[in-house]
Amino acid sequence: MDPQLKEVTARPLKRGAQQMDVDLTETTAEASPxxxxxxxxxxxxxxxxxxxxxxxxxxxxxxxxxxxxxxxTPLKENWM
Structure with missing residues (x-):
């Protein structure tokens, strides 16, 4: 694991909230499409x-x- 990255734990969902699917991809310095x-x-x-x-x-x-x-009002007080 990279020393600059830290592990994040997920919080419990609020009532009525649905789980979202997340795709984890690595980004590179190459030009994106x-x-x-x-x-x-x-x-x-x-x-x-x-x-x-x-x-x-x-x-x-x-x-x-x-x-x-x-x-x-504050403008007028400081200006005049």
């Missing part, structure tokens, strides 16, 4: 360039965000 199926060379999305007027617009955006009072 899931990794073989992944396509790493996906093409990048083709977005249209942003127009110059949208790049030069310095508009400030304000968004209203709902904050619960129990979060807002």
């Amino acid at each position: 899931v990794m073989d199926m992944m396509d790493v060379t996906k093409p990048l999305p083709d977005f249209k360039p942003i127009s110059e007027d949208k790049l030069q617009t310095n508009s400030n955006e304000f968004r209203k965000i709902a904050v619960p009072s129990h979060r807002y």
Whole structure:
């Protein structure tokens, strides 16, 4: 037995619980079948360039965000 591993004993099942079948398998450093199926060379999305007027617009955006009072009160006390 590997010195890094320790033996674990099973707890008794709760009322109404059913025993589960578990398959014990050893994992290795080799690539798993899931990794073989992944396509790493996906093409990048083709977005249209942003127009110059949208790049030069310095508009400030304000968004209203709902904050619960129990979060807002400590923030207000420490901020102001």
